[in-house]
Amino acid sequence: xxxxxxxxxxxxxWGELWKKSFRDIFVEAALNSIDDAGVERIDSMYIGxxxxxxxxxxxxxxxxxxxxxxxxxxxxxxxxxxxxxxGLAVKMGFLEVASGMSDIVxxxxxxxxxxxxxxxxxxxxxxAADQExxxxxxxxxxxxxxxxxxxxxxxxxxxxxxxxxVAVKNHSxxxxxxxxxxxxxxxxxxxxxxxxxxxxxRILDCSPITDGAAAMILCDLETAKRISKKMPVRILGIxxxxxxxxxxxxxxxxxxxxxxxxxxDAYKMSGVKPSDIDVAxxxxxxxxxxxxxxxxxxxxxxxEGGCAVSDxxxxxxxxxxxxxxxxxxxxxxxxxxxxxxxxxxxxxxxRGNAKERQVENAKTxxxxxxxxxxxxxxxxxxxxxx
Numbered sequence: 604x605x606x607x608x609x610x611x612x613x614x615x616x617w618g619e620l621w622k623k624s625f626r627d628i629f630v631e632a633a634l635n636s637i638d639d640a641g642v643e644r645i646d647s648m649y650i651g652x653x654x655x656x657x658x659x660x661x662x663x664x665x666x667x668x669x670x671x672x673x674x675x676x677x678x679x680x681x682x683x684x685x686x687x688x689x690g691l692a693v694k695m696g697f698l699e700v701a702s703g704m705s706d707i708v709x710x711x712x713x714x715x716x717x718x719x720x721x722x723x724x725x726x727x728x729x730x731a732a733d734q735e736x737x738x739x740x741x742x743x744x745x746x747x748x749x750x751x752x753x754x755x756x757x758x759x760x761x762x763x764x765x766x767x768x769v770a771v772k773n774h775s776x777x778x779x780x781x782x783x784x785x786x787x788x789x790x791x792x793x794x795x796x797x798x799x800x801x802x803x804x805r806i807l808d809c810s811p812i813t814d815g816a817a818a819m820i821l822c823d824l825e826t827a828k829r830i831s832k833k834m835p836v837r838i839l840g841i842x843x844x845x846x847x848x849x850x851x852x853x854x855x856x857x858x859x860x861x862x863x864x865x866x867x868d869a870y871k872m873s874g875v876k877p878s879d880i881d882v883a884x885x886x887x888x889x890x891x892x893x894x895x896x897x898x899x900x901x902x903x904x905x906x907e908g909g910c911a912v913s914d915x916x917x918x919x920x921x922x923x924x925x926x927x928x929x930x931x932x933x934x935x936x937x938x939x940x941x942x943x944x945x946x947x948x949x950x951x952x953x954r955g956n957a958k959e960r961q962v963e964n965a966k967t968x969x970x971x972x973x974x975x976x977x978x979x980x981x982x983x984x985x986x987x988x989x
Contacts, residue, residue, distance in 0.1 A: 604701045606824035608835035608988065611640020612947040617815035617935040618784040625659045625715040626671045632816035632940075633672050633711055640820035641832045646705035647678040651692035651712035652939035653685055657727035659715050668711070678705075685731035685974030686888065688712060689817065689942025690981035694841050696821045706826060711818035712940035724812050728938070731975035733849035745809060745889070747850055747976045749801035752891035754856035756803070758906070761894065763803055765909030767794035769890035770807050770932055772918055777929025779959035784813050784935030808890040813935035817943040819950070828988070836950045839967075840873025840984040842866055848978040861980035862899040862971060869982035870901075875967060877901035880984075882952045882962040883923060884945035885971040887930040893917075896971050897925060900982065919962055927952065927960045942972035946983055953987035 613635025620628060629650070637645070648669055656662045665679035684691040689712030696710035716724055729738045732747065755761045771791055777783040789807060797807040827835035842865035847853055853860070870876055877900065885900070887893035894908035902923050903911050916922040928934050928948040931941060949968035951957045966987060973980040 605703060606837060607697050607700045607821055608824045608827035608837045609819050609946070609950050610822055610827045610831040610833070610835050611636045611642065611820035612950050613637070613639055613818045614782045614944060614947060615816060616782050617813050617937060619717050620814040621717065623814070625655065625661055625713065626667060628715065628814060628816040629668050629711060629713040630672050632818040633709060636709065636818035636820050639833070642707055642820055642830070644707060645674060645677065645709045645820070646707050647699055648674065648709045648711070649692040649695045649699070650679070650681045651688035651690070651942060652681050653683055653688045653714060654727045654730060654938070655681070657730070659718050684979045686886070686938045687942055687972045687974035687979045687981050688939045689944070690970070690972030690983065691942070693943060693946055693983060694843055694981060697838050697841060700821050700823055706822055708821045709818060710821055710943060711816060712943035713816040714937035714939040715814050716812045716937060717814050731978070736849045736851065743801070744976065745801040745804055748889040748891055749804045750850060751856050751895065751976070752803055755891060755895065758857050761906070761909040763795065764791060765894065765913050766803065766808055766890040767791045768913045769887060769893045770794050772912060773887060773926050773930040773932040776919065776927050776960055777933025780929045780934055783929045783933050784811060785933050804889055804891070810888045810931040810936040813937040815935055815937035815940050817940045817947055819943060819947060824988070834954050835988045836953050836985050837988050838983060839875065839986050840869040840871070842869030842872070842982040844868065845979045846977055848975055850976060857895065857905070859895055859899050859973065859977035859980060861977050862896055862973060865980045865982040866900040869984050873984040875984060879967055880923060880969045881965040881967050882927060882949065883925050883969040883971070884928060884930070884948050885925055886941070886973045887926060887932050888936060890932070893925065893930065900969065900971055919960060924962045927957065927962055942970070942981060945970040945972055946985065949985050953985060
């Protein structure tokens with residue numbers, strides 16, 4: 604199996620993009636990645652997209668995106684794993700290159716979520732939960748994560764202020780991300796006084812509805828060293844696992860077993876351990892999700908994740924900087940694109956190109972992207988090639 608590297612990345616400004624279409628935003632990010640890589644061809648393409656049919660009425664996404672990118676006739680496929688669709692696209696692109704099927708692969712993610720009203724968006728997102736046992740009975744994702752938060756608070760003494768501090772940190776980081784949806788500073792008091800959504804989660808604990816796309820170019824490491832204009836970033840390890848979708852089938856609501864298993868597999872494949880990670884992007888769809896994920900990937904013992912945030916250990920300059928991009932909370936969460944954008948942030952950090960949000964001496968990074976309330980999870984471990 605060949606070693607695989609990322610040689611180009613492309614993003615675009617995320618937000619409520621009323622004047623841009625589903626295909627427009629993907630093509631913009633894809634062209635940016637091709638330009639960053641300096642390649643003249645791509646051999647195949649994978650696109651992460653959770654619910655194109657429900658959000659925009661468009662399926663057959665591989666075909667339409669290849670067409671509008673000017674890449675007709677190449678193999679192009681859409682992949683889906685709820686909010687982990689982008690992470691899965693990266694894995695599929697990795698396997699395509701590693702196997703030798705293709706030499707240069709474009710991996711992207713896209714979602715246009717504002718073409719439906721709030722009720723339509725809620726219904727589309729709810730398809731990532733258990734329809735028969737959860738959605739039918741009225742549960743929403745804020746409600747599911749509220750139960751996780753309450754269980755974590757009851758079991759470990761995690762405080763409401765710890766959750767708020769996740770949002771404060773990530774919005775502070777997002778101030779320095781020009782592509783972030785929300786570039787605004789917030790305080791702990793702002794979070795604690797914001798509108799209640801599902802106790803104990805308030806509106807400023809929740810990631811937003813977002814339009815956006817992200818893309819990258821992968822190739823084998825040998826080719827990368829020969830043609831790349833910038834430092835190639837090698838994919839050292841990947842972990843991919845699933846769990847029950849429904850929370851009621853889990854023994855412990857405070858642990859995301861798909862994340863635990865995916866992290867174990869990624870560490871084994873890469874040969875690194877949690878203490879070797881210099882910077883991480885984790886799936887903070889809700890503030891409690893960052894706390895739980897930070898424990899489940901091995902950065903902190905169970906129950907310590909909340910205190911770690913409030914103590915500054917996850918800030919830029921801290922023990923393990925988490926979500927320097929601003930995370931889903933500030934950067935936005937176009938569900939099909941999130942996992943790709945997480946990897947892009949780590950690439951920029953390892954290249955030393957993150958400017959005001961740069962983590963000093965970042966050599967090895969990790970991303971954790973998950974679907975639904977942890978029904979699937981994908982971990983990538985990356986390292987810069989000097």
